[in-house]
Amino acid sequence: MDLSKLKKRPSYPFETIAVAISFSPRCQPVLAEAKRLSDVLGSSLLLLHIGEKTAQKEQELDEMMATIGVNPNQSRVIWMEGDPVDTILKLCKLNIVDLLILGALEKENILKFYLGSIARNISRKAKCSVLLLINPSNEPQKVKKIVVNGVANPKTIHTINTALYLAKNLGVKDLTIVNEVDISGLVMAISDNSTAPQTKEIKKNFAEESEETLQTIIDKCDVGEVKVTDKSIKGKPGYAISKFAKDKKADLLVINSPDTHLNVFDRIFTHDIEYVLADLPCNLLIVHSRV
Amino acid sequence: MIKLAHNELIVLLLSISTMLIISRIFSELGKRFKLPVVMGELIVGIVLGPTILGMLYPDIFNYLFPRTGNIPIALDGIFSLSVIMLLFVAGMEVQLSLVLKQGKVAVYTSVFSMIIPFFTGFAVAWFFPEIFSIPDEKGPKLIFSLFFGTALSISALPVIARILMDMNLFKTNIGMVIIASAMFNDLLGWLIFSFVLSLTSTNSGEHLSLWYTIAYIIGFGLFMLTIGKKIIDKSLPWMQTKLSWPGGVLSISLGICLLSAAFTEAINIHAILGAFIAGIAFGDSVHLREQAREIIHQFVTNFFAPLFFVSIGLKVNFIENFDLPIVLIVLVLAFVGKVVGATLGARLGGMSKNHSLAVGFGMNARGAMEIILGTLALNAGLISKPIFVALVIMALVTSLTSGPLMKKFID
Numbered sequence: 001m002d003l004s005k006l007k008k009r010p011s012y013p014f015e016t017i018a019v020a021i022s023f024s025p026r027c028q029p030v031l032a033e034a035k036r037l038s039d040v041l042g043s044s045l046l047l048l049h050i051g052e053k054t055a056q057k058e059q060e061l062d063e064m065m066a067t068i069g070v071n072p073n074q075s076r077v078i079w080m081e082g083d084p085v086d087t088i089l090k091l092c093k094l095n096i097v098d099l100l101i102l103g104a105l106e107k108e109n110i111l112k113f114y115l116g117s118i119a120r121n122i123s124r125k126a127k128c129s130v131l132l133l134i135n136p137s138n139e140p141q142k143v144k145k146i147v148v149n150g151v152a153n154p155k156t157i158h159t160i161n162t163a164l165y166l167a168k169n170l171g172v173k174d175l176t177i178v179n180e181v182d183i184s185g186l187v188m189a190i191s192d193n194s195t196a197p198q199t200k201e202i203k204k205n206f207a208e209e210s211e212e213t214l215q216t217i218i219d220k221c222d223v224g225e226v227k228v229t230d231k232s233i234k235g236k237p238g239y240a241i242s243k244f245a246k247d248k249k250a251d252l253l254v255i256n257s258p259d260t261h262l263n264v265f266d267r268i269f270t271h272d273i274e275y276v277l278a279d280l281p282c283n284l285l286i287v288h289s290r291v
Numbered sequence: 292m293i294k295l296a297h298n299e300l301i302v303l304l305l306s307i308s309t310m311l312i313i314s315r316i317f318s319e320l321g322k323r324f325k326l327p328v329v330m331g332e333l334i335v336g337i338v339l340g341p342t343i344l345g346m347l348y349p350d351i352f353n354y355l356f357p358r359t360g361n362i363p364i365a366l367d368g369i370f371s372l373s374v375i376m377l378l379f380v381a382g383m384e385v386q387l388s389l390v391l392k393q394g395k396v397a398v399y400t401s402v403f404s405m406i407i408p409f410f411t412g413f414a415v416a417w418f419f420p421e422i423f424s425i426p427d428e429k430g431p432k433l434i435f436s437l438f439f440g441t442a443l444s445i446s447a448l449p450v451i452a453r454i455l456m457d458m459n460l461f462k463t464n465i466g467m468v469i470i471a472s473a474m475f476n477d478l479l480g481w482l483i484f485s486f487v488l489s490l491t492s493t494n495s496g497e498h499l500s501l502w503y504t505i506a507y508i509i510g511f512g513l514f515m516l517t518i519g520k521k522i523i524d525k526s527l528p529w530m531q532t533k534l535s536w537p538g539g540v541l542s543i544s545l546g547i548c549l550l551s552a553a554f555t556e557a558i559n560i561h562a563i564l565g566a567f568i569a570g571i572a573f574g575d576s577v578h579l580r581e582q583a584r585e586i587i588h589q590f591v592t593n594f595f596a597p598l599f600f601v602s603i604g605l606k607v608n609f610i611e612n613f614d615l616p617i618v619l620i621v622l623v624l625a626f627v628g629k630v631v632g633a634t635l636g637a638r639l640g641g642m643s644k645n646h647s648l649a650v651g652f653g654m655n656a657r658g659a660m661e662i663i664l665g666t667l668a669l670n671a672g673l674i675s676k677p678i679f680v681a682l683v684i685m686a687l688v689t690s691l692t693s694g695p696l697m698k699k700f701i702d
Contacts, residue, residue, distance in 0.1 A: 152462075183581060186456070202456070209462075239577040260394040268517060271388035275577070 006096060011129060011158045011289045012165040014098040018046040020088055020122075021077075022103075023060060029136035030103040032068045036140055037101070037131075040169050045075040046095055050087045053079040068138075085121045097128045104132040106280045113278060114267050120277050123286055124262045129162065132284040143170045147250040149241055150179040150214045150230065155256040158289030160221050163254040166285070167226045176248070179214040179232045180240040181207055207232060238275035246281035253281060257288040295361050303362050306355045307369070307598065309339065314597040327450060327690050329659045332597050333683065336604020345608075356605055366602070373599035374663060375566040378481070379548040380591045381660065382570020383584065384448050385474045387516070393471040396640030400468055401475035403636030404654050405444045408628030409483075413440035415624060422620060423678055437487045438673050442665065442682060443628050445480035446473040447658025447690065454656060454694040460701070465646055468637065469653040477660065478571070482508060484664055485555070485564035491671050507558050512568055515551065520572040523547070527578035540583045541590075544573050563667065600659070603666055603683070607676050614677040621681040625689060629655045649700040656693035661686035 019034035021027055031047070038045040047070075049057070061077065078095075080087050092100055104119040116124070123130045148163040150156060160177060167175050183206060194202065211232055218230060233240050245253040258273050266274050276284060295303060318331035337343060345352040357363065390397050416436035420427050425435045451473050452461070460466040489504045530540045548569045555565030573579060634651030642650065665682035668674045674682075 186461075206462075234581065236577045260392070266388075266391050269386075269388040269391055269575070271392045 006093065006127065006290065009096070009098075009290050011287050012098070012162045014041050014043050014129070016046060016095060016097050017041070017043045017099045017101060018048055018088075018092055018095065018097040019101040020084075020103075021047050021049040021061065023049075023057060024103070026103040026136055028064050028068065029138050030101060030133055031064060031070070032138045033133055033136045034101045035068050035070050037099075043098070045070065046091075046097060047075060047077040048088055048091055049077070049079050050082060050084040051079075052081060084118045085125065088118075088122055089125055089127070092126065092128050099129045099131060100126060101131045101133065103136055104134055104280060104284075106134050107278070114264060116264075116267075123277060123284075124258060124273075126257070126286070127288060127290070129257075129288045130286045132280060132286075134280050134283055141251075143172050143251045145174045145248060145250045146172050146176070146252045146254060147241065147245040147248060148175065148177050148254040149256060150177040150217060151237060151256065152210070152213045153256055153259070155259075155287070155289045157217050157220055159254055159256050159287040160217065162287045162289075163285070164221060164223060164226055164228075166252075166254075168224055173227055175226050175228050176250075177214065177218060177228060177230045178241050178244055179210050179230065180237045181210050181232055181234050182236055182240075183234055236271070236275070238270075238272040242276045242279065242281045250282050252283045252285060254285045254287060257286050293361065295365060299361050299365075302354065302357070303365050306362070306366065309355060310335065310601040311594070311597055313339065314601050318597075327453075327658060327687075328592075329596075329600055329662065329690075330687055332600035333604055333662070333687070335597075336601040337609050338604070339601065340604040340606070341608045342604065342610050370599055370602045371562075373595035373602075374667065375549065375552045375562055376545075376591045376595040377599060377659070377663060378563045378566040379545075379552075379570040379573075380588055381448065381477065381481075382567040382572075383574030383587065384452075385478055385571045386575055387474065387478070387571070388575065389467070389471040390475045393468055396637060396642060397468050397471040397475070399640035400633055400636035400650055400654070401472035401479075403639070404446070404472055404629060404633035404651075405476050405479055407632030407635070408443040408625070409440035411440075411624055411628035412443035413437065415620075416440070423617065424675060434487060434490050434673065437483070437490070438668055441480055441483045441487060442661065442668070443625050444476065444632075445484075445657065445660050445664060446476045446629075446654055447656050447660040447686070448473045448477055450656040450658035450690045451653060451693070454653065454697065458694060458698065458701070465642075465649060465653075465701070468640075468642070469650055472633065472636070472650075473654060476654070480660075480664075481564060481567050482512065484667075485560050487673070488561040488667065488671055489559050491673055504559060508560055508564065511555060511558075511560065511564070515568045515572050519569075520575060523572050524576045524578060527576050531578065531580060531583070537580075537583050537586050540580075541586060544583075544587060547573070561667070563663075596659070599666075600662065603662065606666075607669070607679060609680055609683075612676040612680045614681065617677050618681040618684050621678075621685045622688060625657070625685045626655065629689075645700040649697045652693055652696040652700070655696075656690045657686040658690040659686070661689075 017034055017038045019031055021031065034045060065072065078091055080091065100122065102119045102122060108117050108120065119132055123132060146163055146167055148160050150160070163175060183203065186202065186206065214230055218228065233244055241253065241255070253276065255273060255276060262274065270278060273286070314332045314335040317335050318328045321328065321331040341352065390401065413436045416423060416425065416439040417432060420432050420435070423435065425432055451469055455461045455466040455469060486504065486508055527540070530543055534540065548566050551565035551569035552562035553565070556562040574584070630651040633654035634647045637647035637650040638644065662683055665674070665679050669676065669679045
């Protein structure tokens with residue numbers, strides 16, 4: 001497999017969008033959303049089905065594509081058998097997919113969550129950006145509010161730029177970059193040895209430092225006409241932004257791809273992206289920046 | 292029911308207030324010289340204890356801290372409660388997710404900074420038991436060697452956090468690696484120490500077999516860190532909104548801490564393990580409000596901690612039990628084991644040479660955790676007073692030198 005084309009490939013534009021087809025009741029709305037997005041972004045559309053290719057399924061897919069209006073000349077369908085997660089990931093690499101779209105439940109049952117569902121396992125492992133749709137619709141839905149993470153990480157600038165790219169193309173007016181300030185460790189450092197003004201000062205400096213870091217990142221971004229607001233919130237990374245997106249009734253949450261290979265321990269001792277995956281607050285875009 | 296007599300109650304209250312007020316004064320003075328709070332508290336213990344007050348004014352010493360009657364029993368109860376609370380708070384600081392988040396470098400650093408000092412300490416105690424006046428018999432030698440290895444491998448998270456904050460390294464990559472590794476060290480260290488403590492009581496024929504003890508420790512830890520943690524996580528929002536604030540969450544969290552401590556004590560694992568694991572389960576919850584965390588910390592570190600650390604000086608005469616060769620051996624082993632282990636781990640994890648050395652010296656601070664561990668071992672009859680004094684000195688020296696030595700390898 002020649003992966004040289006993938007290395008250092010920018011996280012946007014989304015030249016190739018892939019969508020996983022499962023023939024479930026949510027399949028048609030997911031495909032409809034993918035089709036609309038590919039039309040707006042001018043991307044080519046790739047339909048992936050992992051499973052046996054039968055005449056009945058083929059006919060069903062043709063009908064679905066016709067209903068939605070997917071142009072067979074501007075899209076490709078790949079049928080392949082194998083393990084759904086591994087096969088989808090392999091196909092995404094082979095076809096230089098920039099964005100993979102999947103339908104996902106807001107919340108999995110506890111056993112499935114720990115074992116890992118297909119959509120969530122792909123999200124953890126994918127080497128391309130992944131969009132998880134929790135309420136896909138056959139009818140167009142306007143994206144009004146986007147929330148993006150602003151954590152201090154080299155990937156963040158690419159994530160914000162990808163969110164801005166989407167915001168510009170989708171006409172989004174409200175984009176909030178959220179900086180999560182985790183001060184839990186501070187308590188132990190200052191609990192027995194600081195006066196009240198010192199404690200206040202330390203906390204203030206902490207918040208200011210993170211705000212400065214975020215501002216430096218925003219300054220480097222191509223904001224254009226998009227109205228961007230930045231917000232600092234206290235809390236555990238992942239959980240805090242997820243709650244913020246839910247409270248704000250955001251349509252899309254955009255976050256960095258995980259830094260490490262995630263396994264079941266990351267679900268037991270939950271952190272970062274696992275908090276978001278545990279209870280999706282809205283549609284989720286995980287940006288893989290390939291840096 | 293036995294009750295404190297009128298006079299006994301007065302003396303008890305006087306001794307507690309003396310410990311609290313004088314230790315606060317000393318700690319505030321120490322702060323001016325950038326000394327750790329625990330150092331001030333220990334000095335007060337030495338001043339109020341047999342080392343100074345007992346020698347100069349034995350009547351006052353015997354009046355304030357009598358060795359017979361109900362007062363020592365009442366004080367012992369308070370000191371036991373103090374150590375349980377201290378371990379609960381220590382557990383609240385441990386976030387295992389941070390170790391996973393930091394990935395390879397934190398795992399390597401924590402494992403090597405644990406294994407190398409542990410085996411250094413174990414080997415020296417095992418092959419040269421005469422240094423520590425341990426009888427050359429398999430049973431006592433094994434227990435002491437296990438304890439000594441654990442004592443050298445533990446870290447002091449709060450001291451390290453403070454040093455990193457003073458050096459403006461708290462939220463940097465190097466700071467996070469140190470914090471995550473120290474958390475993992477603490478967890479493993481207290482698990483092993485609880486096992487060693489339970490061996491001492493098994494030896495005296497009181498309770499369970501060795502394998503049952505190990506199974507109980509692992510089973511309890513796994514239960515509390517998975518199902519217990521989940522239950523706490525789900526009930527905290529309810530506690531914090533439906534019950535009086537912050538009283539509700541305080542009573543229930545401390546109640547669960549004591550319940551968990553009682554359970555581990557009942558199954559022959561020391562109460563500290565129950566408190567420590569309950570602390571992890573509580574502290575790791577995303578729903579625990581910062582204010583609640585802060586109140587618990589403040590309450591424990593400013594009431595129970597001074598009482599506990601002052602009590603150490605009351606029990607031991609630091610001059611009589613100061614043994615220079617033992618102090619030097621403990622110091623050298625502590626420095627070599629921890630610095631080499633943590634540096635090697637950080638290097639293997641991919642850090643630069645200088646940053647690895649900074650991690651090594653950063654992890655070397657033992658602070659209050661070492662003193663707690665030593666006190667429990669002394670109370671359990673695991674170690675002699677000279678070894679205890681050497682451990683206390685090692686804890687203070689490593690805490691004081693950690694920051695300046697780290698600084699040499701940063702920039």
